[in-house]
Amino acid sequence: MDKILLITGASRGIGAATARLAAAQGYRICINYLRQQATAEALVEEIQQLGAEAIALQADISDETQVMKLFEQLDQQLGPLTALVNNAAILETQTRLENISAARLQRILATNVIGSFVCAREAVKRMSTAHGGNGGAIVNLSSAAARMGSPNEYIDYAASKGAIDSMTIGLAKEVAEQGIRVNAVRPGIIYTEMHAAGGEPDRVDRVKQWVPMQRGGQPEEVAKAILWLLSDEASYTTGSFIDVSGGR
């Protein structure tokens, strides 16, 4: 069976590393992105040069209509989905709760929680044996923040990842009999551009002293855990979490 994978937010960071590794493992890949069209298209070209198949589709996953269109385009261009990585997420400037507006909360939750839920819903409709599908696997990107709470930085973001943990547990149980496994990866502090959005591009190097392994992680190290959870090697694993956080 063809392995057809959608990775949301794959133009850079952990999503892009996952796309590269998945290409090497024979997946046909849809790289979703929000703004960075040139980077997403360059990644598609890089993957195609390795002899694998990839397409790039723009969609804002916080917008249900755009998600519906994304999945329809994917159906037409690649065929029936077998794997989803719910990777796209945002955070905003580091601050305390006193300074967090309802508008900011709505932005964070719309992308990180509602976007992931709606993408999971569309994936389940396609993969579930109850809907005529052949099963599949979903991996959600949670965060060590869900366990730690991210005080003084972004407890809104941390709470959005707590919601992802709950969704992983609940959905895994809901679709286990329908051929779908649902798991999550909780990265710690990883060298990506996400920290710049919090106002501190070099955050990993400041915080790494609190990591037992005394270093930040690389996106490729997270991608390996994601790909394992997607693979048949993890055939009896569902509703589970892998912490890729250097012991933190």
Ligand SMILES: NC(=O)c1ccc[n+]([C@@H]2O[C@H](COP(=O)([O-])OP(=O)(O)OC[C@H]3O[C@@H](n4cnc5c(N)ncnc54)[C@H](OP(=O)(O)O)[C@@H]3O)[C@@H](O)[C@H]2O)c1
């Ligand atoms: N980096 C870390 O230390 C860390 C730690 C724990 C968990 N995580 C989680 O790991 C995942 C990936 O993080 P990262 O560090 O690789 O992030 P990143 O470098 O900031 O990349 C974010 C990606 O998401 C896309 N995106 C953002 N909003 C979107 C939207 N509304 N619709 C579609 N795509 C959207 C971006 O697209 P454009 O480039 O086109 O804008 C980009 O491709 C996230 O879920 C994050 O919470 C990261």
